[in-house]
Amino acid sequence: MVDVPLNILIADDNKSDRLILAAIVKKMGHKVCVAEDGVQAVAQYHSEKPDIILLDVMMPNMNGQEAAVEIKSSAGEDMVPIIFLTSLQDATDLAKCLDSGGDDFLTKPYNKIILQAKINAFSRMSKMHYILQQQRNLISDHNEHMVHEQEVAKAVYDNVTHAGCLNLPNIKHMLSPFSVFNGDVLLAARKPSGSMHILLGDFTGHGLPAAIGAMPLAEIFYGMTAKGFLMDDILREINSKLKKILPIGYFCCVCMVNLSFRKQQIEVWMGGLPDFYLLRHDTGQVEKLASTHLPLGVLSSQGFDSKTQRYSLRRNDRLFMWSDGIIESRNDQGDLFGETRLMDIFNGNQDQEQLFDNIVNTVNEFTGESGKDDDTTLLEVKMVPEAEVGEVDIDMSRGMITGPTDWNMRYTLRGDTLKTFNPLPVMLGILSDVPALHGLSGQLYTLMAELFSNAFEHGVLGLSSDLKKDAKGFAEYYAQRELAMKSMDDGQVMFEFDHSPTQAGGLLTLTVTDSGGGFDYVGKQANQFSDAGYSGRGIPLIVSICDSLEYLGRGNIVKVTLSWNAKGLEE
Amino acid sequence: MARLNMSQIDELKDLMEEAFADLVETYISDCEEKITRLRAAIEASDAPLSAEISHSLKGSSANICAEDLSDLFKAIEDQARLDNLSQMPQPFSDVQDEYQRVKGALQNLL
Numbered sequence: 001m002v003d004v005p006l007n008i009l010i011a012d013d014n015k016s017d018r019l020i021l022a023a024i025v026k027k028m029g030h031k032v033c034v035a036e037d038g039v040q041a042v043a044q045y046h047s048e049k050p051d052i053i054l055l056d057v058m059m060p061n062m063n064g065q066e067a068a069v070e071i072k073s074s075a076g077e078d079m080v081p082i083i084f085l086t087s088l089q090d091a092t093d094l095a096k097c098l099d100s101g102g103d104d105f106l107t108k109p110y111n112k113i114i115l116q117a118k119i120n121a122f123s124r125m126s127k128m129h130y131i132l133q134q135q136r137n138l139i140s141d142h143n144e145h146m147v148h149e150q151e152v153a154k155a156v157y158d159n160v161t162h163a164g165c166l167n168l169p170n171i172k173h174m175l176s177p178f179s180v181f182n183g184d185v186l187l188a189a190r191k192p193s194g195s196m197h198i199l200l201g202d203f204t205g206h207g208l209p210a211a212i213g214a215m216p217l218a219e220i221f222y223g224m225t226a227k228g229f230l231m232d233d234i235l236r237e238i239n240s241k242l243k244k245i246l247p248i249g250y251f252c253c254v255c256m257v258n259l260s261f262r263k264q265q266i267e268v269w270m271g272g273l274p275d276f277y278l279l280r281h282d283t284g285q286v287e288k289l290a291s292t293h294l295p296l297g298v299l300s301s302q303g304f305d306s307k308t309q310r311y312s313l314r315r316n317d318r319l320f321m322w323s324d325g326i327i328e329s330r331n332d333q334g335d336l337f338g339e340t341r342l343m344d345i346f347n348g349n350q351d352q353e354q355l356f357d358n359i360v361n362t363v364n365e366f367t368g369e370s371g372k373d374d375d376t377t378l379l380e381v382k383m384v385p386e387a388e389v390g391e392v393d394i395d396m397s398r399g400m401i402t403g404p405t406d407w408n409m410r411y412t413l414r415g416d417t418l419k420t421f422n423p424l425p426v427m428l429g430i431l432s433d434v435p436a437l438h439g440l441s442g443q444l445y446t447l448m449a450e451l452f453s454n455a456f457e458h459g460v461l462g463l464s465s466d467l468k469k470d471a472k473g474f475a476e477y478y479a480q481r482e483l484a485m486k487s488m489d490d491g492q493v494m495f496e497f498d499h500s501p502t503q504a505g506g507l508l509t510l511t512v513t514d515s516g517g518g519f520d521y522v523g524k525q526a527n528q529f530s531d532a533g534y535s536g537r538g539i540p541l542i543v544s545i546c547d548s549l550e551y552l553g554r555g556n557i558v559k560v561t562l563s564w565n566a567k568g569l570e571e
Numbered sequence: 572m573a574r575l576n577m578s579q580i581d582e583l584k585d586l587m588e589e590a591f592a593d594l595v596e597t598y599i600s601d602c603e604e605k606i607t608r609l610r611a612a613i614e615a616s617d618a619p620l621s622a623e624i625s626h627s628l629k630g631s632s633a634n635i636c637a638e639d640l641s642d643l644f645k646a647i648e649d650q651a652r653l654d655n656l657s658q659m660p661q662p663f664s665d666v667q668d669e670y671q672r673v674k675g676a677l678q679n680l681l
Contacts, residue, residue, distance in 0.1 A: 014631045016598040023586050058626055087630050109579070109633040112586060 006030045006123055009050035011041035011067065012085060013059045017108070021054060021085075024112050028119065038062025045071045045080070052122050054106065056085045057097060065100035072101035079129040081122035085110075150180055150208075157181065157211060161218040164189040165196065168389045172356045172380040176325075183210025184323045184377040187218055189225040190392040191258075192428065192445035197225045197234070198257040198381060201296075202273065202323040204250045206375050213252060213297075216241050227425045227432075228445045231258045232306040235269055235296070239304050242297030251297035255321055258308075261386035266319065267308045271295045274324050274339070277346060279355070281316035286346050289319075313383035318352065325376030326359070329367050337366050356380045392442040403435045405501040412494040418456065419485055424448055427495060436505060436564045443545045444562075450538040451512045451558060452493065457481060459514030459556055460491040491515045505564040511557060518555030574669075575676050579636040584680070595677045598635050602628065602670060609647070610663060613656055622651035637673045640666075 008030050012018045022032045033048045035041040037059045045053065053071065057064040068082050084097045087108045094105065104118055166173050166188045175186055183206040187199045199221055203210040217238055224234045235256055242252055253272030260266070270276070272295035278287040293305060313319075329337045345362055349355050359378060409430065413423055428445055432438040457463045461484040467477040496511040543549055546560040584591050605624050612620040629644035643666045650659060 014601065014627055016594055016601055016631045017634050019590065019594045019597060020583070020587070020634050023588075023590060027586065058623060087626070087633065108630040109636065112582070 006051040006119070007033065007048060008119070009033050009035060009041065009044050009048060009053045009055075011035040011038070011044070011053065011059065011064070012056040013037055014056070017056070017085070017110075020110055021115075024110065024115050025054075025119070027112075028116055030119070038064060038067035041067045042070050046074070050080070051126055052119060053080060053082045054085055055082050055102075057093070058086075065096055065102075068097075068100040068102055077133070079126050081126065083118055083122070153208075154180055157215060160215045161185055161187065163187070164222060165389075168196075170382040170384045170389055171198075174360055174376075174378045176376045177206075178325075178373065178375045179207045181206075181208045181211035182214075182375050182377075183207065184325065184375040185211075185214040185217060185252075186377055186379060187221050189222055190389075191225055192228045192392060192442045193449065194262065194386055194392055194442060194446075195258060195260045196389070197221070197231065198259065198321075198379070200255045200273070200321045200323065200377060200379060202253040202325075202375070202377070204252070209250075210375075213242060213246055213250070216245065217252065217296075224425070228428045228441070229425045230422060231256055231267060231269060231308060233422070233425075235306050236301065236304060239296045239299065240301045243300060246297045251295040253291075253295040253324075255291075257319065257321075257381070259313075259381065259383070261384070261389065264314065264383060265310055265312050266383075267310050269293065269306065269308045274322065274327055276322070277320045278311060278313075279318045279320065279346065279352065281314065281318070281352065284352075286343075287311075315383055315385065316352075317383045318355075319381050320355075320359075321379040321381070323375060323377040325374040326363055326378060328374060329363055329376060330373070331366050332368055337363060341366070403433055405434060405499060405506050408496070408498045410494060410496045412492055414492040415490065418460070418491060418493060419488070423495070424452065427497075431497070431508070434499060434506065434508075437499075437508065440562075440564065447542060447545050447560065447562075448495075448510070450542050451510070451560070452495075454538070454558070455493045455512045455514035455516075459516030459518070460493060461485065461488060462516055502563065507561060507563045509559065509561050511559045513553070513557045516556050518553060518557075521551035521555045574637070574639060574672055576636040576638055580680070583636060592681050594635070595681060598631060599674055599677070601631065602674075606667065606670060613647075613659075613663065616656055618651045618654045618656055621656060622648050625651060632673070635673075635677070640669050640673050643669055 008025050010018055010021045010025065010032060011034070012021065013036050018034055018036075022034065025032050033044055033050060035044045039061045041053070041055060041059075041064075042062070044050070055064040055068060059067075064084060068084075071080060071082065081103045082101060083104045083106050084102045085106050085108070086094075086097065097105065103122065106115055106118065163173075164187050165171075166186065168188070171188065173186055175182060175184065177184070183203040185199070185201040185203070187197075187201075189197050191197060199217075201214065201217060203213050220237050220241060221234060224237060229237075235254075238252075238254070246252075251272070255268065255270045255273050255276065258267040268276075268289060270289060270291040271293035273291050275291075276289040278289055279285075280287070289309070289311075292307070292309070299305075327337055327339055327342060331337075341362070342359070345358055346355070349358060356378070363376070411423065411427060413421065424445060427448055428441055431444055432441055437444060458465055461481065463477060463480055463484060467473040467480070492515045494513045496513070498509040498511075500507055539549070542560065546562050548559075548561045550559050551557065552559060583594075587594050605628050609621060609624040609628065612624060625644045625648040629641050629648055632638075632641040632644060643661070646660055647666070650656060
C-alpha cells in the first residue's frame with residue numbers, strides 16, 4: 001500500500017481489460033476512475049483531476065492520441081503523466097503516441113509488476129514537479145515582492161536625494177547608475193545668502209547598500225544648507241553621521257563645493273576622489289584639484305579636518321567633477337579609460353561649450369557594448385553672474401498667517417564662542433518660525449551676516465574697514481584680524497530681536513550691540529552711509545534690505561527695522 | 572499451444588480475487604458480441620472495422636491469458652490492416668472453435 005493514494009484514470013473501451021487494470025491499481029491502494037472512450041476520458045480528466053492517466057490507444061468516438069492532445073493542452077504546466085495502453089508494435093504508431101503527449105507505454109497482456117513500477121515512478125516525478133512548481137512560484141512571489149519594495153524604496157530615496165538645484169543654467173550633469181539604486185550622489189542647493197553648495201559623493205560599492213547612506217547625507221546637506229550652515233559644519237555633521245551608521249570598510253568619497261557668485265570664488269573640500277579639472281575660460285588652461293582628505297565616514301569627529309581650498313573663478317571658468325566610474329570604465333578588451341584619455345579630451349577640445357558632451361560621448365564610445373560595472377557621474381559647473389541663476393527659491397508652503405508674531409529675544413555671544421561659533425543658522429532658524437520671514441531668509445541671512453561681522457570685526461576687534469579697499473588691503477586686514485582674535489579675551493556681541501504684529505503684517509527690529517569702542521556716526525543719515533568710506537561695512541547692502549538703519553550710543557549699537565506685508569507676500 | 576497460460580491465470584485469479592468470476596463473465600459476453608460483429612465485418616469485406624474489432628479481441632484475450640486465441644485474432648488483424656480479408660490463413664470456424672475451448676476452460680476455473 002502507498003502513503004498517499006493517487007487518483008488514477010483508466011480509459012479503455014474493453015470492459016474486461018478495465019477490470020484487470022482497476023484491480024491492479026486498487027491493490028496498490030490508489031483510487032480509480034474509469035472512461036470507456038476518449039470523450040469520456042477528457043470529461044473525467046476535468047471532473048476527477050487524476051494524477052496519472054492510463055489511456056488505451058484504440059477507442060471509439062475519440063481515440064487515445066486525440067484525447068491525450070486535449071488533456072495535455074488543458075493541463076498547461078501541471079504534470080499529468082499519460083501511460084498509453086497498447087499492443088501496437090509498429091514504431092510509427094508508438095511515435096504518434098509520444099507526439100500526442102504520451103509519457104510511457106504499457107503493453108497487453110498487462111503485467112502487474114511493470115505497471116506498479118511505472119505508477120510509482122510517475123508518482124515520484126509528479127511530486128517532484130509539484131515541489132518544483134511551488135518553489136518556482138515562491139521565488140517568483142518573493143521576487144515580485146522585492147521589486148515592489150524596491151520601487152517604493154526608490155521613490156522615497158529619490159525624494160530624499162532629489163537633485164536640488166542641479167537644473168540651474170550654470171550646471172550640466174549626468175548620473176548613470178549601474179543598478180536601480182545609485183551609489184553616486186549629486187546634490188546642489190542654494191544657500192540663503194545666494195551662494196550655492198554642490199556635493200558629489202561616491203559610496204563604497206554600488207546598488208542599494210551603497211545608496212542607503214545617501215539618504216542621511218542628502219537630508220543633512222539640504223537641511224543644513226537651507227538653514228544657512230557653512231560647509232565646515234555640514235561636512236562635520238555628514239562625517240560623524242556616516243561614521244556612526246556605515247559598517248567598517250564602508251565610506252563615501254566626497255567633494256563639496258561652496259560657489260559664491262558675489263565673491264567669484266569657490267571653496268573646495270575633497271576626500272578620496274580622483275583629481276577634478278578647473279578649466280580657465282580665457283586661457284583654456286586646465287588646473288587640477290586633488291583630494292587632500294580621507295573620505296567621509298572614516299575619521300572620528302576629533303580627527304576630522306574640514307580645511308578647504310579656495311580658488312578665484314572668473315566668468316565662464318568651469319569646474320569638472322566626476323566619480324571614479326568615469327576613469328575606471330572599461331572597454332570590451334578590459335582596458336581602463338584612464339586619466340590620460342580624459343586629459344586628451346581637454347587638450348583636443350576646441351569648444352568649451354561642447355566639452356561636457358565630448359566627455360560623455362567619448363566614454364560611451366570607449367565602453368561600447370561591454371556594459372559598465374560601476375555608477376558613473378559627471379558634473380560641470382560654470383561661474384556666472386548671480387542674475388543668471390536667479391533668486392533663491394524659498395519654500396513658502398507653510399503659509400503666512402500662523403506662527404509667532406509677538407515676541408522679543410536676546411542672544412549674546414562671548415569669549416571663545418564669539419571667536420569660533422557661527423550663530424547665524426540658530427538665529428535664522430528662530431526668525432524662520434515667522435512664516436513671512438521664512439520667505440525672506442535669504443535677505444535676513446545676508447543682513448545678520450553683515451551686522452555680525454561689523455559688530456565683531458570693526459566693533460569688538462576694532463579693525464578698520466578702510467583697509468578693505470584693495471587686494472593688498474584685504475590681506476593686511478586678515479592678518480590683523482588673526483592677531484586681534486588671539487589677543488582678545490573679553491568682548492561680546494548682543495543681538496536683540498523684537499517682532500511685533502502690525503495691521504498689515506509684522507515689524508522686525510534688530511538691535512546689535514558690541515563691546516567695542518564704536519565710531520563717529522553723528523550727522524550721518526542712513527542714505528549717506530553709502531559713501532566710499534563705509535562700503536567696507538556693507539552698509540549699502542544693509543540699507544537695500546531694511547526699512548531703516550540707525551546708529552546709537554557711541555556707534556557700538558546699530559538698529560535696523562524690517563516690516564512685512566501679508567498681502568504683498570501672498571501674491 | 573497452450574489454451575490458457577496456467578501460471579499467468581493463477582496470478583490473475585490472485586489479483587482479481589472474488590471479482591474473477593465477474594471478469595470471466597464480462598470477457599465471455601464481450602467476446603460473443605464482438606466475434607459476431609467481426610464475422611459480419613469480414614463477410615462485408617469491411618477491413619477497417621475488422622481490424623478494429625480483432626485488435627480489441629486480441630488485447631482482451633491476451634489479458635485473460637488465452638494466448639492462442641489472441642494469436643488468431645492478431646492474424647486476422649494483420650490481414651485486415653493489409654486489406655487482404657480474402658486471404659485468411661485459417662477459416663473463421665477455427666477461431667470460433669478455439670474460442671469455445673477457451674470459454675470452457677475459463678468456466679472450469681470458476
